[in-house]
Amino acid sequence: MSTLLQIRNLRKSYGALKVTDDVTLDIEEGELHAIIGPNGAGKTTLISQLSGQNPSDAGALIYQGEDIMRLSMAERVHRGLARSFQITSLLPGFTVLENVAMAVQARSGSSFRFFAQAAKEDELNRDAMVCLRRVKLADRADRLAGSLSHGEQRQLEIAVALATEPKLLLLDEPLAGTGHEESAALVELMRGMKRRHTVVLIEHDMEAVFALADRLSVLVYGRVIATGTPEEIRNNPEVRAAYLGEEAA
Amino acid sequence: MIALAPRTRLLAAALLFVLFALLPFLATALDDHFIVITATRVMVFAIAALSLDLILGYGALVSFGHAAYLGIGAYTVAVLSSNGVSDLGLQMLGAVLASAAFAAVTGAISLRTKGVYFIMITLAFGQMAFFFFVSLSSYGGDDGFTLQARSTLAGMALLEDDRVFFYVTLAALVLLFLFANALIGSRFGRVLTGTRENPLRMQAVGFTPFRYQLTAYVISGCMAGIAGVLLANQTEFVSPAFMTWHRSGELIVMVILGGIGTLVGGILGAAAFLMLEEWLAIFSEHWKLGMGALLILVVLFTRGGLTGLLRRFLGGRA
Amino acid sequence: MTNLLLLQALNGLQFGILLFLVAAGLTLVFGIMDFINLAHGVLYMVGAYLLATFVGVTGSFWLGLVIALPVALAFGLVLEFLIFRRLYDRSHLDQVLATFGLIMIVNEGVKIIWGAAPLSVPMPELLSGSVPLVGPLQYPVYRIAIIAAGLLTALGLYLMIGHTRIGMLLRAGASNGAMVSALGVNIRRLFMIVFGFGAMLAGFAGAMVAPILSVDPGMGESVLILTFVVIVIGGIGSIRGAFIAAILVGLVDTLGRTFGPILLRMVLEPSAASQTGRTLAPMLIYILMAAILFFRPAGLFGRKS
Numbered sequence: 118m119s120t121l122l123q124i125r126n127l128r129k130s131y132g133a134l135k136v137t138d139d140v141t142l143d144i145e146e147g148e149l150h151a152i153i154g155p156n157g158a159g160k161t162t163l164i165s166q167l168s169g170q171n172p173s174d175a176g177a178l179i180y181q182g183e184d185i186m187r188l189s190m191a192e193r194v195h196r197g198l199a200r201s202f203q204i205t206s207l208l209p210g211f212t213v214l215e216n217v218a219m220a221v222q223a224r225s226g227s228s229f230r231f232f233a234q235a236a237k238e239d240e241l242n243r244d245a246m247v248c249l250r251r252v253k254l255a256d257r258a259d260r261l262a263g264s265l266s267h268g269e270q271r272q273l274e275i276a277v278a279l280a281t282e283p284k285l286l287l288l289d290e291p292l293a294g295t296g297h298e299e300s301a302a303l304v305e306l307m308r309g310m311k312r313r314h315t316v317v318l319i320e321h322d323m324e325a326v327f328a329l330a331d332r333l334s335v336l337v338y339g340r341v342i343a344t345g346t347p348e349e350i351r352n353n354p355e356v357r358a359a360y361l362g363e364e365a366a
Numbered sequence: 367m368i369a370l371a372p373r374t375r376l377l378a379a380a381l382l383f384v385l386f387a388l389l390p391f392l393a394t395a396l397d398d399h400f401i402v403i404t405a406t407r408v409m410v411f412a413i414a415a416l417s418l419d420l421i422l423g424y425g426a427l428v429s430f431g432h433a434a435y436l437g438i439g440a441y442t443v444a445v446l447s448s449n450g451v452s453d454l455g456l457q458m459l460g461a462v463l464a465s466a467a468f469a470a471v472t473g474a475i476s477l478r479t480k481g482v483y484f485i486m487i488t489l490a491f492g493q494m495a496f497f498f499f500v501s502l503s504s505y506g507g508d509d510g511f512t513l514q515a516r517s518t519l520a521g522m523a524l525l526e527d528d529r530v531f532f533y534v535t536l537a538a539l540v541l542l543f544l545f546a547n548a549l550i551g552s553r554f555g556r557v558l559t560g561t562r563e564n565p566l567r568m569q570a571v572g573f574t575p576f577r578y579q580l581t582a583y584v585i586s587g588c589m590a591g592i593a594g595v596l597l598a599n600q601t602e603f604v605s606p607a608f609m610t611w612h613r614s615g616e617l618i619v620m621v622i623l624g625g626i627g628t629l630v631g632g633i634l635g636a637a638a639f640l641m642l643e644e645w646l647a648i649f650s651e652h653w654k655l656g657m658g659a660l661l662i663l664v665v666l667f668t669r670g671g672l673t674g675l676l677r678r679f680l681g682g683r684a
Numbered sequence: 685m686t687n688l689l690l691l692q693a694l695n696g697l698q699f700g701i702l703l704f705l706v707a708a709g710l711t712l713v714f715g716i717m718d719f720i721n722l723a724h725g726v727l728y729m730v731g732a733y734l735l736a737t738f739v740g741v742t743g744s745f746w747l748g749l750v751i752a753l754p755v756a757l758a759f760g761l762v763l764e765f766l767i768f769r770r771l772y773d774r775s776h777l778d779q780v781l782a783t784f785g786l787i788m789i790v791n792e793g794v795k796i797i798w799g800a801a802p803l804s805v806p807m808p809e810l811l812s813g814s815v816p817l818v819g820p821l822q823y824p825v826y827r828i829a830i831i832a833a834g835l836l837t838a839l840g841l842y843l844m845i846g847h848t849r850i851g852m853l854l855r856a857g858a859s860n861g862a863m864v865s866a867l868g869v870n871i872r873r874l875f876m877i878v879f880g881f882g883a884m885l886a887g888f889a890g891a892m893v894a895p896i897l898s899v900d901p902g903m904g905e906s907v908l909i910l911t912f913v914v915i916v917i918g919g920i921g922s923i924r925g926a927f928i929a930a931i932l933v934g935l936v937d938t939l940g941r942t943f944g945p946i947l948l949r950m951v952l953e954p955s956a957a958s959q960t961g962r963t964l965a966p967m968l969i970y971i972l973m974a975a976i977l978f979f980r981p982a983g984l985f986g987r988k989s
Binding site for chain 3: 482494652
């Protein structure tokens with residue numbers, strides 16, 4: 118196993134508030150690395166910094182040996198670093214298929230094509246359908262994304278991220294707001310993604326996290342207080358005190 | 367936003383174009399030559415409104431300086447024809463180049479901003495163009511500049527015949543409509559509309575919205591520049607009055623009146639606005655009073671403009 | 685040359701102060717209500733017409749001013765009540781359209797009531813004449829009075845925004861509108877106060893210039909667009925930004941028109957210099973705006989979006 122992403126001394130402050138405080142972390146190729154922590158620990162901010170949506174104040178991000186700190190979000194996506202959003206962020210007026218086909222389009226050829234009708238490009242639609250099948254949304258392909266149920270929209274979020282063909286997938290609370298059945302389906306989906314993609318997962322559902330993760334990092338007030346296998350984290354006294362305390366007791 | 371199915375859009379447009387094509391015959395039948403002149407004017411503004419709808423309706427870019435391109439196109443005719451270039455095709459090419467240059471520079475700056483900033487900046491750039499032409503004393507400055515003759519086609523003064531000019535304008539409208547129609551269904555158009563709905567999502571799948579928005583802005587400016595070339599020919603006169611910010615506002619009104627993001631809406635809206643202007647002017651010289659009141663009422667009480675009203679009237683989903 | 689520079693700098697300052705009076709209200713309306721009001725220039729124009737009318741009726745500039753201001757305020761409040769408050773939660777596009785329609789109505793209404801011909805307002809006795817500056821240089825008292833009145837207003841605004849409860853709400857509202865309503869403040873009333881206040885300032889500016897400019901139906905629009913430039917340069921919602929930008933725009937515009945051709949004559953032949961100067965001068969402030977926005981897309985004091 119080699120290191121896919123090296124996070125070194127990453128920082129971000131809003132005024133006096135240190136949201137990301139000297140985070141150093143290695144994401145190994147092929148692992149599913151979960152980041153857990155109480156609300157307000159800075160998990161989503163960290164994902165935003167990794168994906169390039171938010172600029173970092175200081176530190177380094179070495180992805181496949183390349184410093185990507187100054188790259189835009191779009192440039193990072195083209196290098197195989199994709200994210201999903203905690204709050205569903207789709208194109209509600211587009212069909213499910215079009216939402217995914219858009220991501221396929223972004224990585225296959227120029228989009229400065231002004232005449233040929235994109236809807237008739239079989240290649241885009243075929244690749245998009247493959248992703249939809251993976252998340253079991255193929256039968257919803259022609260529905261408007263905005264008309265899907267919440268759980269289905271969460272699945273679509275993941276399908277769109279998958280369609281960019283990411284090496285490293287950043288999933289921001291994919292289970293947020295889903296019911297029991299929907300969440301079971303999503304956990305199954307993520308289990309299927311293991312090994313094929315490197316995944317950084319933020320999630321509050323501890324059952325899911327401990328079932329899925331190869332390694333975990335615990336983020337408290339912007340600092341990583343521990344990193345290790347699920348077993349190590351479960352038995353780490355500091356983590357138990359800071360975070361898992363009452364659940365583990 | 368009311369989405370028209372592509373087929374409905376094409377059908378509505380085809381119907382409109384056939385109606386336009388028949389107007390000169392109606393003019394002969396009624397012995398009212400004024401119909402041809404008015405209809406030409408309507409089509410010129412329809413092109414301008416169509417071009418605005420491309421960025422306003424499909425890109426959510428509220429450009430409040432679009433009349434600048436009408437002016438740039440018109441002055442291209444004045445400058446070229448007084449320097450011996452009277453061919454319509456060459457003048458259109460010149461207008462496209464000039465518009466593209468202005469749109470590329472002002473668009474690159476304006477698109478760094480969003481929301482009300484964008485509206486105000488495009489307005490300010492429109493004014494800048496306006497003042498530039500006001501100060502061009504060799505072309506009449508504030509008073510404008512009368513053209514010697516209309517442009518030529520293949521070296522011949524064919525456009526002097528109002529009917530020929532009418533059909534040339536109609537041809538330009540149809541071609542530009544088809545162009546815009548293809549554009550919005552293309553890969554490029556998809557990225558543009560996707561950015562309108564959710565720019566963050568588009569970045570997250572790997573697009574840089576700015577490039578696409580700027581390209582759309584330039585394309586739209588070029589189309590309006592062509593409308594400017596036709597406008598100069600229609601009036602045989604160019605003046606900074608073509609590009610006041612009121613004109614920019616009126617173009618927005620046309621797009622909204624007709625139904626934003628529908629392409630045909632711009633054409634309908636241009637017709638409705640200009641007709642309304644003439645009709646209100648019959649009653650009073652203070653027709654703007656009525657137009658203003660109507661605008662406020664439309665904003666406060668209808669959604670989706672004329673197309674939306676029509677759809678609701680026909681029992682469609684609003 | 686130095687004298688000319690001083691004179692034009694004062695003119696630029698006076699112009700800038702005037703722009704600030706109009707811009708102050710508008711930038712608050714933009715910043716706090718996220719409301720784009722094209723009709724703000726109309727309030728400036730109506731202020732001038734009201735002054736012209738009441739000076740005519742009463743025969744006294746001061747009495748006219750005292751009556752015109754509350755009437756301008758009332759006019760603004762009526763507009764707020766009838767139209768604007770229905771637009772606050774609409775899209776920018778709807779706001780643009782409706783206020784554009786309002787401009788058409790008021791401009792035409794002004795033509796119907798007062799006619800299309802420009803009106804003039806006599807200079808008040810107390811403020812006519814000139815005062816010596818340095819050497820042989822004279823400057824009109826009235827223009828100095830405008831500068832003084834504008835600076836006083838700016839100071840008043842500064843104190844109000846920095847040191848009163850309503851000022852605190854305004855500052856909070858300009859940076860985070862949702863927070864203010866979360867504090868349980870009656871946001872509708874706050875909007876109305878801001879709007880009325882902005883209307884009165886614009887009306888005041890219109891009234892102030894009535895004696896030195898002609899009062900005509902187009903006067904609101906040239907000012908409106910310059911005001912937009914000011915607000916964009918200063919940063920939406922920032923009174924301080926509006927003040928600095930207004931002075932900047934006033935100075936650049938006034939000095940550019942006078943000294944542009946003179947400076948150009950150093951590099952161009954005289955006829956070319958004067959043509960280029962005349963072309964460039966009115967474009968200067970827009971170029972200034974473009975340059976500032978290129979480096980700071982949210983203006984000098986604007987929040988980053």
